[in-house]
Amino acid sequence: MNDDLRERVEREAEKHALLNAVKHESDADVGAIMGPLMGDNPDFRPHGDEIPGVIGGVVGRVNDLEYEEKRERLEELAPEELAEIEAEEEEDEHALPDLPNADEYDEVRMRVAPNPNGPWHVGHARMPAVIGTYKERYDGWFCVRFDDTDPETKRPDLDAYDAILEDLEYLGFEPDDVYRASDRLETYYDHARELIELDGAYTCSCSGEEFSELKNSGEACPHRDKDAETVLEEFEAMVDGEYESGEMVLRVKTDIEHKNPALRDWVAFRMIDTPHPREEASEYRCWPMLDFQSGIDDHLIGITHIIRGIDLQDSAKRQQFVYDYFGWEYPEVVHWGHVQLDAYDVKMSTSTISELIEDGELDGWDDPRAPTIKSLRRRGIRGEAIVDAMVDLGTSTSDVDLAMSSIYANNRDLIDDETDRRFLVREGNQVPLAGDPPAEANPPLHPDHEDRGVREIPVGDSVLLEPDDLPAEDAEDSRVWLKGLGGFRFDDGVLEYTDDDIDVVREEGVDVIHWVPAEESVPVRMRTMDGDVRGRAEPAVGDLAADEMVQFERVGFVRIDRQDDDETVVYYAHA
Numbered sequence: 185m186n187d188d189l190r191e192r193v194e195r196e197a198e199k200h201a202l203l204n205a206v207k208h209e210s211d212a213d214v215g216a217i218m219g220p221l222m223g224d225n226p227d228f229r230p231h232g233d234e235i236p237g238v239i240g241g242v243v244g245r246v247n248d249l250e251y252e253e254k255r256e257r258l259e260e261l262a263p264e265e266l267a268e269i270e271a272e273e274e275e276d277e278h279a280l281p282d283l284p285n286a287d288e289y290d291e292v293r294m295r296v297a298p299n300p301n302g303p304w305h306v307g308h309a310r311m312p313a314v315i316g317t318y319k320e321r322y323d324g325w326f327c328v329r330f331d332d333t334d335p336e337t338k339r340p341d342l343d344a345y346d347a348i349l350e351d352l353e354y355l356g357f358e359p360d361d362v363y364r365a366s367d368r369l370e371t372y373y374d375h376a377r378e379l380i381e382l383d384g385a386y387t388c389s390c391s392g393e394e395f396s397e398l399k400n401s402g403e404a405c406p407h408r409d410k411d412a413e414t415v416l417e418e419f420e421a422m423v424d425g426e427y428e429s430g431e432m433v434l435r436v437k438t439d440i441e442h443k444n445p446a447l448r449d450w451v452a453f454r455m456i457d458t459p460h461p462r463e464e465a466s467e468y469r470c471w472p473m474l475d476f477q478s479g480i481d482d483h484l485i486g487i488t489h490i491i492r493g494i495d496l497q498d499s500a501k502r503q504q505f506v507y508d509y510f511g512w513e514y515p516e517v518v519h520w521g522h523v524q525l526d527a528y529d530v531k532m533s534t535s536t537i538s539e540l541i542e543d544g545e546l547d548g549w550d551d552p553r554a555p556t557i558k559s560l561r562r563r564g565i566r567g568e569a570i571v572d573a574m575v576d577l578g579t580s581t582s583d584v585d586l587a588m589s590s591i592y593a594n595n596r597d598l599i600d601d602e603t604d605r606r607f608l609v610r611e612g613n614q615v616p617l618a619g620d621p622p623a624e625a626n627p628p629l630h631p632d633h634e635d636r637g638v639r640e641i642p643v644g645d646s647v648l649l650e651p652d653d654l655p656a657e658d659a660e661d662s663r664v665w666l667k668g669l670g671g672f673r674f675d676d677g678v679l680e681y682t683d684d685d686i687d688v689v690r691e692e693g694v695d696v697i698h699w700v701p702a703e704e705s706v707p708v709r710m711r712t713m714d715g716d717v718r719g720r721a722e723p724a725v726g727d728l729a730a731d732e733m734v735q736f737e738r739v740g741f742v743r744i745d746r747q748d749d750d751e752t753v754v755y756y757a758h759a
Contacts, residue, residue: 189231190238196225197239199265201246202258207269211247214240279575283318284516289488292324296352296359297478300330300344302534303549304351304557306570306586307523313574314491316357327361327485328352333369333477335460340366341538342461347549351557355567363485365477366465372472373423375480375510376434376453380415384509385452387418388435399448402441408449422455425469429457436476438505446498447505452476479503487515494519494581521583523574527713528555528588552711552755560591564733564743564757569594592758599733599741604629604636607667607698608710608736610719612648614702617672619681627668641722643669646702647679648720653697665689665696667737698737710742712756726752733757 200221201212214236221239222228228235246254258266286292294315298308319326328349332340345364352359379385388395388407398405410418415434422432434453442448451473459466472480478499482490492499500517507514525532530540532555540546540554550558560570573590605628626638647666655662655674662674663682671684671694688694706726710717721736725744728734732744734754742754 189228192225193228193231193235193238194242195261196221196228197242198246199258199261200224201239201243202254202261203265203269205246205254206251206258206266209251212243214243217243278321279578280314280317280321281579283322283489284518286322286489291488292318292322293486293488294318294324294326294491295329295482295485295487296326297329297331298348299334299338300332300340300348301338302341302344302538303347305532305534305537306525306555306557306560307532309351309355309557309570310523310574310577311491312352312355312357313571314579316355317571317575318489319357325360326357327363328359329363329481329485330365331474331478332364332366332460332462333471333474334456335465335471336456336458339458340461347558351561354557354561355571363481364462365481366460366462366468368477368481369465369468369470369472371484372453372477372480373470376419376472376476377416379436379452379506379509380412380419380434382509383412383437384506385419385434385436386410386415387422387432388449389432392430395449399440399445402448404440405435405449408437408440419453422453422470425455427455429455431455436502436505438502444498444501447501450475450502452506475499475502476506479506482515483507483510483512489516489518491518491520491579494521518579519581520579521581523577524583524585525555526585526587529553530555552713553715562743562745563755564599564741565591565595566598569598595758596741600735601630601632603733603735603741605631605737606639606722606725606734607641607700608708608719608721608725608739609648609650609698609700609705610710610717610739611651612700612720613651613654614646614648615654615674616646616678617643617681618678619672619683621670621672621681625666625669639668639722639724641668641724642701642704644701644703647699648702648705649697649699653695655695661692661694663688663694665694666699667696669699707751709751709753710756711745711753717756721752728752 197217200217204217205212249257255266283292296312296315315326318324330345376385386408387410388405390405390407395405418432419434421427422434432455433451435449436452438447438449440448453470453472453476455469456471457469460468497519500514504514530537530553537546537549537554537556541548546554549556550562552559552563569591572594573586577584577586621643623643625641625643628634628638629636655664663671664674665671665688671682671688672679673682689696700720700722704723705720706723708719708721708725710719726747728744730744730746733741734744735741740759741757743757745753745755
């Protein structure tokens with residue numbers, strides 16, 4: 185190998201060593217850079233036996249540099265390759281893919297469009313989690329638009345409007361604006377009139393069965409060729425409430441022979457006799473279908489990107505006909521699959537949950553057995569934990585499974601460090617103490633934070649232990665260590681204080697168990713997904729304020745819900 189070639193090898197080796205070190209934020213490795221080095225420089229291959237010896241010293245010098253020095257040197261030698269690494273790093277920071285064509289818009293504008301027929305279940309959290317995250321990423325804008333134009337089959341719940349906004353706030357997002365579609369009927373009517381004048385819609389009095397037969401055979405409805413003046417007159421009669429439910433609809437003219445029958449002359453407005461529950465909308469009888477209402481609103485509000493379920497692909501296709509008539513540009517669309525949830529016996533369905541509440545099988549929307557956002561909030565799950573789990577699902581068109589364990593893990597990371605420890609004994613057995621044990625136990629409030637101090641638990645004459653923690657009468661070693669109190673030997677139904685050192689735990693494997701004083705402990709009702717669990721806790725639990733989080737040692741994290749006269753009620757979060 186001549187000097188010129190050696191110099192080239194060293195120069196290329198330095199670049200590849202820096203690329204390897206910066207990309208992986210570690211020391212460069214000779215073996216790892218050999219392949220890329222030889223691939224980029226085929227003329228090095230005849231000298232393959234000499235190359236490792238040459239580059240070994242180069243790699244050593246690179247590894248002696250600090251990380252920032254490596255990046256600065258790489259920017260001198262290979263700025264384009266460094267830019268690629270930085271782009272990959274930026275992409276890796278985002279669990280969500282880039283929105284399509286986002287750079288082509290002055291502002292990314294999105295919408296969360298709930299039907300307010302009840303508070304949100306857990307699956308509903310995915311939309312605001314993703315849209316709120318995109319808003320922050322692109323410094324964009326998003327609104328909540330209540331699509332409440334179906335006062336009959338998906339009848340709005342008057343309490344749900346505020347409940348959904350509260351859920352959104354709990355998840356950590358604040359909309360830039362809030363709309364109620366039921367306030368915008370006149371806007372939809374105006375666009376329907378304009379569509380009729382463009383020969384894009386007609387009134388139809390066919391029965392559902394009659395039109396279905398025509399549609400499926402690709403035949404035009406006999407009302408399709410009405411002149412615009414007649415259609416306008418009949419539409420105004422619809423607006424004035426002169427027709428009964430099912431008597432007249434307004435259809436959008438599409439392609440009656442379209443290969444997808446669902447797109448053929450679809451209904452834009454229908455008559456509904458059931459009054460809307462909102463007083464402001466209760467007089468209306470002519471109501472837009474969701475595809476018409478939503479399509480008009482998306483354009484008027486300036487929505488640039490829509491996220492919707494893969495099962496709603498036909499919605500964009502239907503709305504495209506209306507957009508073509510008006511000469512509008514359709515927003516970018518991202519379709520995704522459904523979220524499926526484990527860990528619950530109750531179906532993740534607003535109507536199902538509502539029925540169970542009405543039947544008295546659930547206490548309410550925040551019952552711990554209900555798969556709702558309100559339930560998670562009452563259990564002490566932070567909104568951020570839910571959002572992170574939802575964002576990690578991405579935007580795949582496939583159905584995705586959400587494990588509640590991922591939400592619990594996120595929440596544990598958020599609350600563990602700040603949550604004090606306490607003892608709870610479930611279904612405890614009372615055991616007398618003997619041998620003059622200390623009058624007070626002082627386990628730490630938090631094992632990792634000595635500065636927080638200790639608990640002061642009065643001991644008394646007897647303690648409560650969980651049945652599984654009691655040593656068997658015939659056990660070879662019947663010793664136990666009552667946490668924060670000391671060592672005992674269980675003999676003839678009594679715990680005899682032994683005054684042992686903690687070394688018996690470390691060196692002899694004596695079990696450490698939790699306990700509460702039999703006399704001064706407080707009754708606790710712990711509400712869980714599997715029903716209520718009763719037990720007794722150390723005395724200080726009875727003085728904790730509502731909303732405070734506690735970890736019952738060896739049981740799990742709970743949220744203090746309230747202090748009743750005869751018990752402390754807590755909601756179980758997770759282990």
